[in-house]
Amino acid sequence: MIAKSYYANGEYTKAKDYLNKTTLAESWSDFAKNEYKLGNKEKANYYAELGLKKHASNTPNADVYEVIDNYIASFPLRRDGIIKLNSLGLNSTGADYAAYLNCNEVVASNLKEACYRTLYEKYPSGQFSADSLFNIFMAKYLQKKYYDAQRLGFLHLKKFPDVNSSPAVTYYMGKIAFKLKHYESSNNYYKQVIAKYPDSYYAFRANYNLYKDDGLFPFLELNEKPVVFPYKKSLDNNLVVKLAYLKDYDLVEELCKKDKFIQSWIAYEKENYTISAVLARKGMEELAVKPSFEDLRWRLVYPMHYYDIVDKVKGGNNPIILEAIIKEESHFNPFAKSSVGAAGLMQLMPATYNEVVKKHNLPSDLNAETANITAGSYYYSGLKKVLGNKDLYAIAAYNGGIGSVTNWFSKLIYSDIDEFVEQIPYPETKNYVKKVLRTYWVYGNVY
Structure with a gap:
């Protein structure tokens, strides 16, 4: 417990001292995680391989998955790490994740469907069985075998009623119903996605299918609203609200330890914006039923920062898309820097930034908020111009590169943007597109 406390506080050397007093059988995952944080990747991988092969069955899933993620991240190429991981012959906790x-x-x-089917049949109730079944379902959908896909969709919705892949399955069941000319059923599925998963990428897509006249991007600007105490005054919380307005944060924090939204608001008031957003997001994820977008808690999950700058330098771009890109790229941290050197609010590579700076006569400070957002807006405009003025493709190129996107145009077989997005070969880019569009959708609804 002492070692875990030091680890949680980022004191990894002290954590190591206490871990050395334990056994590998009980603490292998802690050894692996701690050595990774210390930068000793070779030693971290030694503990990871040893523990995954011998001791994983008695270790919490979350710890095993974190060790696996670190193990893969230690390789220059993720693909090589995954291949090495699967060569270890794992047969305990973590084997299904690998x-x-x-x-x-x-x-x-061309082999993915068979791979997912094998995984689903081997671990029918495992942590990744729902997602495996979704991928088999999507394979049938993309093959235009709609009745087979529909059968799998019914199975998924019955067996896994509320998992990460549920919004996607519900959405595509709507598309299948439409293709089978069951129009009322199709609309009902779309409405279900919006009602049950309002802050999902698939709610954004369902809205388009229900109201196409509004266009793919129905929101064009935001009205700034302040982040305020997340609950309106009532008989139940009268004292807490009064203390909040008196800015007695310590007492409010003590009284509301278990309320992540109040903890988030306190962090926001103390200008700990990253911690605030993480707490609010966790709080929203824990709610079985999501509130309406008028609910004050959404502003903590999706705060507005730098929008005045974004709106000023947007050029011909949709400012909400730029705001969404900033949120997903840097979480509004102007000093954010990626492992490959991308920097600032819009996470621009130095070479890209310097090229834009020279072309448009901008300040040379990559971390300066206005300069970084201006350069990012120009860069995004350039991507969009080359890609037929289509925002969705520009968003994909912002993450995956314009060369990759133009290559996918010729290599992927797709009849609409849904099929294009689901087949993006880079998992990171596919998820990035969905996250940016989800964030755009929520911002548009909240503000």
């Missing part, structure tokens, strides 16, 4: 990553990121596209 197999899932193999299907998702290593196996060739």
Whole structure:
């Protein structure tokens, strides 16, 4: 417990001292995680391989998955890490995750369906069985075998009524119903996605299918609203609200330890914006039923920062898309820097930034908020111009590169943007597109 406390506080050397007083059988995952944080990747991988092969069955899933993620991240190429991981012959906790990553990121596209089917049949009730079944379902959908896909969709919705892949399955069941000319059923599925998963990428897509006249991007600007105490005054919280307005944060924090939204608001008031957003997001994820977008808690999950700058330098771009890109790229941290050197609010590579600076005569400070957002807006405009003025493709190129996107145009077989997005070969880019569009959708609804 002492070692875990030091680890949680970022004191990894002290954590190591206490871990050395334990056994590998009980603490292998802690050893692996701690050595990774210390930068000793070779030693971290030694503990990871040893523990995954011998001691994983008695270790919490979350710890095993974190060790696996660190293990893969230690390789120059994720693909190589996943291949090495699957060569270890794992047969305990984590084996299904390793197999899932193999299907998702290593196996060739024409073999993915068989890979996911094998995984689903081997672990029918495992942590990744729902997502495996979704991928089999999507394979049938993309093959235009709509009745087979529909059968799998019914199975998924019955067996896994509320998991990460549920919004996607519900949405595509709507598309299948439409293709089978069951129009009322199709609309009902779309409405279900919006009602049950309002802050999802698939709610954004369902809205388009229900109200196409509004266009793919129905929101064009935001009205700034302040982040305020997340609950309106009532008989139940009268004292807490009064203390909040008196700015007695310590007492409010003590009285509301278990309320992540109040903890988030306190962090926001103390200008700990990253911690605030993380707490609010966790709080929203824990709610069985999501509130309406008028609810004050959404502003904590999706705060507005730098929008005045974004709106000023947007050029011909949709400012909400730029705001969403900033949120997903840097979480509004102007000093954010990625492992490959991308920097600032819009996470621009130095070479890209310097090129834009020279072309448009901008300040040379990559971390300066206005300069970084201006350069990012110009860069995004350039991507969009080359890609037929289509925002969705520009968003994909912002993450995956314009060369990759133009290559996918010729290599992927798709009849609409849904099929294009689901087949993006880079998992990171596919998820990035969905996250940016989800964030755009929520911002538009909240503000």
